[in-house]
Amino acid sequence: MTQQVYANLGGVEESATLGMTRRAAELKAAGVPVISLSAGEPDFDTPGFIAEAGVEAIRDGQTHYPPAAGLMPLRAAVAAYLGRECGGAYTSDQVLVTVGAKQALFNAIFTLFGPGSRIVIPTPYWVSYPPIAHLARAVPVILETRAADGFKPDPDELAALFRSGARGLVLNSPSNPSGAVLSDAELDRIIAVAARHDAWIISDEIYHAIVYDTEHASVASRARDYERIILVNGFSKAFAMTGWRVGYAVGPSDVIAAMTRLQGHVNTNTALPCQYAALAALDQHAARDRAVKEMVSAFDRRRDLLLKGVSAIPGLTPYPPDGAFYLWIDAGPWCDSLGANSTGLCLDLLDNERLALVPGEAFGADRFVRLSFATTEEALTEALERLGKAAVRLGVG
Ligand SMILES: Cc1ncc(COP(=O)(O)O)c(C=O)c1O
Structure with a gap:
């Protein structure tokens, strides 16, 4: 089939965050035990x-x-x-x-x-x-x-x-x-x-x-x-x-x-x-403030867990976030070791460690990756283990 040209869309492509989340969900549905840290949404139910x-x-x-x-x-x-x-x-x-x-x-x-x-x-x-x-x-x-x-x-x-x-x-x-x-x-x-x-x-x-x-x-x-x-x-x-x-x-x-x-x-x-x-x-107000406070303190605990864990992994430099629920990580040494940009690195991590992160390229910063901590502490702990294995496999450190 010839490639359709949609004049008004120009070069607009699928959102990278939604794309990575979709890819991870497809793998999960096929029975692959993927840990997805790509989603941009709280994992809590609506109050x-x-x-x-x-x-x-x-x-x-x-x-x-x-x-x-x-x-x-x-x-x-x-x-x-x-x-x-x-x-x-x-x-x-x-x-x-x-x-x-x-x-x-x-x-x-x-x-x-x-x-x-x-x-x-x-x-x-x-x-x-x-x-x-x-x-x-x-x-x-x-x-x-x-x-x-x-x-x-x-x-x-x-x-x-x-x-x-x-x-x-x-x-x-x-x-x-x-x-x-x-x-x-x-x-x-x-x-x-x-x-x-x-x-x-x-x-x-x-x-x-x-x-x-x-x-x-x-x-x-x-x-x-x-x-x-x-x-x-x-x-x-x-x-x-x-x-x-x-x-x-x-x-x-x-x-x-x-x-x-x-x-x-x-x-x-x-x-x-x-x-x-x-x-x-x-x-x-009161019910809302209580619900927000509970969610933010859960995010805060996960933030600490992740910051500590990622800081100990060779070749990754995390920047402590003051807000939102993402960890922004300089993964330049990992990209160099793999000979790829951040998208290549994230595809490698998905294939080999079954870990879904979002490449910094999508945010205009190509040697970074974004990791969402809107997920359980168990999933984050397992993700840290998989990142540790990737560091050894990529020979960084
Ligand atoms: C910075 C930023 N702005 C806007 C949005 C869109 O939010 P909404 O779900 O309200 O459309 C998002 C969602 O990921 C976001 O991260």
Whole structure:
């Protein structure tokens, strides 16, 4: 069969994280005992009170079209939540409810940028930012960060890119994959640089609730009077609700209205019962805070286990994450020993150790691998053993 060309998709390919997860699941289904540390989702069930609210909404006949921008009580609850948790002062008309944070990002980038617009994306970046920019016919401008800077963008280098014509920046703190968390002062400097050049900031704060011994700094409280900011967040990670598909974008009401028009023609809205589940997550503070705290302390224990284990394996340098649930590892010596890049290394580990990790190449950092600790301590312990065997097989150390 000849290769079909899909003009609007250009070179957009399957997400590397979803691809690796799918490959590992196929092997598992075929009976191969794969340990998958590739998934980007909490392994916990959605807290019971949230799931119940969704089921109750279905039973109550809440199964019709909601407004395109989302249920008004949910939009108000998001504004109130951002006020309480992130120090924001938003009104409901500044909130758009979306099908996960991913759609909020797509709607924001597609609405604000067009053919040839240059958008700065710092490395290591979440895999979907460049494809979303491409789909908007915009041009991703990759800004390399360094381990010595904690994988955070350098404000002077950012300013140079704005001076040479970039109009936007995608920020992600806590970061997937590096776990880097911007401080108030670091975020202030970045916002000041963007403001000097009238550039838009799309701030993806989907991991805001998952931080370790540090505080999450949000554009909600740091923006002050700079208006060219879209805050993106959602329910998937903090509340173990990946399959419910509820996220949101918050920003100037005219941009939110334009994004709502786009949404009205593309996916109409977010499923109504899921919006009721999300509303319960925001309204029932005490139950929610308890559930989040339990999940974060489980992540924290696994983080420690993994950091200690990976640090002891020759040729791997892990960077302690301050947030999210991934360990970002420099695996350069392993790549050198194998004579492959990070994708070759991950395929080798899948074939020989039955271990699924995500190659750094997918995040714009080719000598790294990302390991998710959203799985049990037993699986992590077994994964460490398999990594230990791989070190011997590859002759590193
Ligand atoms: C950094 C980042 N942003 C956005 C998303 C999308 O989240 P959602 O499930 O809300 O679409 C993810 C999911 O992996 C992510 O890691």
